[in-house]
Amino acid sequence: GSMDTGHAAWVLTSASLVLLMTPGLAFFYGGMTRSKSVLNMMMMSFGAMGIVTVVYILWGWSMSYGSDAFGAGKAGLFGNPFELFGLENIDAGAYISVAFQLTFAIITAALVSGAIADRVKFSTWMVFVPIWVTLSYFPLAHMVWGGGFLSGTKGGLVTWFFDNVVPVDYAGGTVVHINAGMAGLVLVLVIGARRGFGKEVMRPHNIPFTMLGAGLLWFGWYGFNVGSFVPSATPGVAGKSGAMFENSVQFATNFVGETGLVWVNTTAATAAAMLGWLLVEKIRDGKGTSLGAASGVVAGLVAITPACGALSPVGSMVLGVVAGAVAAVAVGMKYRFGYDDSLDVVGVHLVAGLVGTIGIGFLATSDGLFYGGGFSQLIVQTMIAVFAMLWSGVFTLVIALALKYTMGWRITEEEEVEGIDFVEHGETAYEFASRSGSPRGAAGSLVTSSKSEGVNA
Amino acid sequence: GSMDTGHAAWVLTSASLVLLMTPGLAFFYGGMTRSKSVLNMMMMSFGAMGIVTVVYILWGWSMSYGSDAFGAGKAGLFGNPFELFGLENIDAGAYISVAFQLTFAIITAALVSGAIADRVKFSTWMVFVPIWVTLSYFPLAHMVWGGGFLSGTKGGLVTWFFDNVVPVDYAGGTVVHINAGMAGLVLVLVIGARRGFGKEVMRPHNIPFTMLGAGLLWFGWYGFNVGSFVPSATPGVAGKSGAMFENSVQFATNFVGETGLVWVNTTAATAAAMLGWLLVEKIRDGKGTSLGAASGVVAGLVAITPACGALSPVGSMVLGVVAGAVAAVAVGMKYRFGYDDSLDVVGVHLVAGLVGTIGIGFLATSDGLFYGGGFSQLIVQTMIAVFAMLWSGVFTLVIALALKYTMGWRITEEEEVEGIDFVEHGETAYEFASRSGSPRGAAGSLVTSSKSEGVNA
Amino acid sequence: GSMDTGHAAWVLTSASLVLLMTPGLAFFYGGMTRSKSVLNMMMMSFGAMGIVTVVYILWGWSMSYGSDAFGAGKAGLFGNPFELFGLENIDAGAYISVAFQLTFAIITAALVSGAIADRVKFSTWMVFVPIWVTLSYFPLAHMVWGGGFLSGTKGGLVTWFFDNVVPVDYAGGTVVHINAGMAGLVLVLVIGARRGFGKEVMRPHNIPFTMLGAGLLWFGWYGFNVGSFVPSATPGVAGKSGAMFENSVQFATNFVGETGLVWVNTTAATAAAMLGWLLVEKIRDGKGTSLGAASGVVAGLVAITPACGALSPVGSMVLGVVAGAVAAVAVGMKYRFGYDDSLDVVGVHLVAGLVGTIGIGFLATSDGLFYGGGFSQLIVQTMIAVFAMLWSGVFTLVIALALKYTMGWRITEEEEVEGIDFVEHGETAYEFASRSGSPRGAAGSLVTSSKSEGVNA
Amino acid sequence: MKLVTAVIKPHKWEEVREALETFGVTGMTVTEVSGYGRQKGHTEVYRGAEYDIALVPKIRIEIVVDEADTDDVVGIIVKTAQTGRIGDGKVWVAPVESAVRVRTGERDEAAL
Amino acid sequence: MKLVTAVIKPHKWEEVREALETFGVTGMTVTEVSGYGRQKGHTEVYRGAEYDIALVPKIRIEIVVDEADTDDVVGIIVKTAQTGRIGDGKVWVAPVESAVRVRTGERDEAAL
Amino acid sequence: MKLVTAVIKPHKWEEVREALETFGVTGMTVTEVSGYGRQKGHTEVYRGAEYDIALVPKIRIEIVVDEADTDDVVGIIVKTAQTGRIGDGKVWVAPVESAVRVRTGERDEAAL
Ligand SMILES: Nc1ncnc2c1ncn2[C@@H]1O[C@H](COP(=O)(O)OP(=O)(O)O)[C@@H](O)[C@H]1O
Ligand SMILES: Nc1ncnc2c1ncn2[C@@H]1O[C@H](COP(=O)(O)OP(=O)(O)O)[C@@H](O)[C@H]1O
């Protein structure tokens, strides 16, 4: 048997699209920081691309899709990290799934960084990320998509309560967004607020960058959602792959129909969420903002992620407008409760992730409450959402505290004033010398880099 | 039967590429405005992504590809908006075509915004767009691609004069570019010029953004043109889809051959148009500019859009160089005639759209004038171009005047001076605080957002 | 027979991705220049997109993949430029390969520009590029991928020494990176250093642009490497295409397995190289920089380019970390030896290109030294690398000198101070007027463009 | 000689320049500055967080003038830059003891 | 009247403004400047090339004040802007002969 | 004390700084400004529309100096910044009544 080549072409495209989402996120986030912090913000995303790729190839794939650590077929918590360590001796047909899946691990880790902008040691971040994906992301991926504890597999959580209700998370509402959002919240509580939070002006320094990021995220998200199609996809196992198919009319019909619907739903929810966010702003502040539009786009994409295969286009618009409006309100909470979720990872990803994951219980055309499907799906969705929050919260807390009392998370207050880009990376982002050079441009001279010569020598 | 999965993979990719074009356009346009207007410029594109998606799903697809409002098979003016309202009960195989087509409607509306930069109420724009696509875009899409009045279908305009000459618009010279260009021209005449037009310096504030936009547009345009391949494509019905195919060597040969040619032609014309524009500048102004190169790229892409399936690569280069040179001269007209087509929607999209649509009559390898095909194709192409101009002109005028005397289009002169980004969106695009914070960055403090608390409460 | 449609869909996607790499490069390079040179830097990339496309269609394809100039089948130096001139009468199935291959020629030429930033007449560049691709790129493409002198074809260089060792260059380590890097080095030596090199501060003016460029390059590189898959690919002939295939399980297995591996290897090496570069900086300078991360990404992509089909994922990580570390040290050399390779084309592309091409001799799973394959592959790889350096070096030198004594390369010192963007293109990149307009924004008035009227008249 | 320093609204700059040119002022130095005063800045909103921006963009013009022209120059600036709305700015005059033209080394009046 | 010019550390600006406001200074003009002095700039590294950035970002404040208030204003600025670390900046006072409010044409004390 | 204000060509800044340093000037304040004068700006073309940019980028240097050093400082600046081409700029000297070092509160000469 063999994977259909049309499907394969789309998975290759999708993997590349999702890979692009992380640089996109770097701009979405980077534009929102102050100009003295933009490089560090972007480096948290790029750093994640580097380190997560390495650990994913070494043990991430094995922990996510290897046979269950507690015995194959068990609906367990994570896969055996050594079984497919370093991707040695995996079936050649699986590489393409590794490609697609590793991009999800990268962006999930990168999403977290938005909560802790401007104040965290880069070295601590680069240690946090591999540990966090190992303890929080890979297990949740295994549980939801690897036939583990949150899938429909017999022995899984929901199977204790229901016979034939399968939890739905098409492309990562729990594994990606609730997971990242919860981690962000915990980190903020452990690490604390930026100097001047709630007093000083901390406005976005480059909103067009944020719009660019939103555009690239939207574009890449088609890979994220539509690429999660699984031959004879049964809800909740999206992303699981490698299954072999004869190219056949029946497969093609399934492929064309499902991917088309997922694409349209993703777009419908995103557009509606943008309008929802703008509407809240128009009513509350009198003006719809471009930052709001960009944020609404992301809120909509987050909300539709788990639901994109289960809703109708109109249902997707309903989900989107709700997610956009709720998130627009939610981002205000941090000033109320005084936690410095700097770029609103909680307000956008946790909140919209919950709206999407639980919204399925209402809007799923098959068995949603509004479609006469009763409460069971709603309960199941709530169960996996809550479990994901707990898992992510607990493990993030453990790691965050461990690092706090060892490497330490924060740069000093003076360094925050000076600017983390210079402090942590020895750079500043911009030098807009006027045509003939500004004083700062001209000021100072090259110290012919002796150190590097030293290395050359 | 079933759609070929390779073809489907390419359509999914193409739909995503065309979706990306609108954020790309936001940068192409945004870079050309003054820095106090860039966010509003981008919001006109993002706003279109939001609102057009919603109306397209509700009645746009139905009006474009539903059976003719005046009875199925009639080569009419638009489809029945209620037949497939909300995409209820459409064949699952059609979702993928909805995906592809809705992205065309979005960007066409967004293209118009370039003509009216810096001075239009965002609320009025957000009302204009859905009405305009309903009265101007969906009907033209139906006429050209939905088997309507401008297609080769019996009863259609050209069939009154010719027996077997089929109008050619592979990917949207009439529906997209002539339509948007004409709408832009009419809006400018109704709305009027920016304060200081023709006197003050209104130079692009960020040319690299415009280059970025040009790059993303070029990239996305491969989805636009090459994605418009239709199995057994007969010229003029590109974009029509849903036709089912057995996967077969003969289909594959057709697919590979035609898509390859369209890709190469698109690139050939674009490259040649860039050189054409630069050449005019070199001769006229002594220097070729980067803004000129970016503009030439777009002019070339516009011109080849209707023609990409009908020309040879060398013919495409000829079309491109002409389009680039003509557009480079055309953008000067607005100062001559004093209409403030701010970002040259007329000079680039209307002019190059005409060059491409009519150019087919000369350069089509099958029956172009230069290939001994006589005048009939040339006449037919001119007919559909003129009809599209009239249709777009009339309906845009009606909508523009209606809004002028109801909501009103303009912000005040003082507001134009103050900057539309702040006035309409309450934001400014940039805050390049120096490393330790600029006065404007530091100046002022957070007004702990009581309003949003109010909403939270 | 026919090309598989899934494969075709991926090649169309890949061609579009590689096309996007050149605008991406424009930002990677543009961000590194001073703000008075960014437009010229970008124009060298965009200009290459224009002129290379034209010559590729006219004679580039023919010289690369036409039958050998010295008789078909001969493992010669270049193809007959007239055989397929203007792509007249080529098989329709070949257009898609033309599409893919012309994007490689474009970016290779554009890569060279980084070495000569800020100081070169645009007109000279636009004359250099077409001559250079004709004498250096097309021949090398023919030799390596067109069954020429550096391929495994009987009569080729390596076949004189070895019977059945085939040189490996999957996607362009020799043809693209060694070629471009060597050309950059020669140009720098002929053209000389920028005014103030080694004394004045020449820091990047917009590092986020460089990060954007790195992100787009990474994204596009999947087309570059994974798109180079050739049915029944035998190493060294990647890019050769048009071969017809029945869609079959066996083809699909080959396609899915190889493309999946290449995708993963590309990502593995890139991530590892980023970490390698950052590590060197951390040790040498105490801080890892974002410019270093972006540079490491490119170094990794360069190194894996020839090797992506021959290594294991773990082997790819090893290659990557070495390439990143070595390049991080290599970029220091220019200050040591005093040649102004402004944006490190030598340090990144030549060095990492050599690491990758020769590294195959150590790391190829089939016959690399570390896998017990002995020295033969290592020797073969070194041979093609050295030959490519010589070929590129010699022809670049000839062209560079010819232009030096005819058109001349340099703008004057005063013009360098004034800024090449204004001098060569009559533009400046940015105008960040504060909300209500800066003096420079307001200063001066429109000279109603009489010249352009002249043209209109 | 005197140094006339004027802080005005940015969009008035062009008019002021022309008026001064007509009067015969051949040179000046211009700086983008931020003003704080009766004219309050505005409020921007980002993700529901309102910020009061206290400062207002202004243009600062420095002109070294011959004693005799001082009042005229000040008068011209005030007349041209006036909109009557709060925030029109200030003009002040300070003594200058000497001036030099870098190019030639010419001093004082000759340097202008 | 006097012109008080202060060059201070940027992050001190907000405090200084508040202090002056409380004292009753109703207006000032602010400029982003670069300072050169005992406080050395820092070193940035780009691709292994180290650059010494000699200049340090500073905020420059200009206040035209009534003769009588001069010392108080200077005192307030010095007190508020002081961190005790090198680079706190300078304040200097120069004579002003006249001032005009553009909006109204009011002169001197009335113009402030 | 005196305030020496110099407006020079940006690419001359580095040289001037070094010359002043050698002479013993320990501090100065630098501003990016735009100059208007005999040296005409240039013409930029965007989509065939020509714009005359009247202003030229300049660097403005402020140095508070001890009475005695004034002429030397002015002389050094003029000598170093001179290219002989139009647009080299101006230097002017104005009186300063007092100066304070924010860090220490030291006054006048001691403050420099
Ligand atoms: N005492 C002062 N010293 C220096 N500049 C001042 C002073 N007062 C006001 N300004 C400048 O003049 C501008 C306008 O002053 P403002 O009080 O807002 O309006 P108006 O002058 O019309 O009363 C301010 O933005 C500031 O730049
Ligand atoms: N002679 C001077 N004239 C004008 N400005 C000066 C002078 N000396 C110092 N400054 C300004 O004061 C700032 C602080 O001076 P510096 O010598 O660094 O620290 P401190 O004042 O604490 O000794 C400098 O950055 C510069 O902007």
Ligand SMILES: Nc1ncnc2c1ncn2[C@@H]1O[C@H](COP(=O)(O)OP(=O)(O)O)[C@@H](O)[C@H]1O
């Ligand atoms: N009267 C003036 N007051 C203040 N600055 C001036 C004056 N005249 C000229 N400048 C400054 O000096 C710069 C050079 O003057 P310009 O007339 O162009 O050349 P030059 O000084 O060589 O004759 C101008 O750009 C401007 O910044």
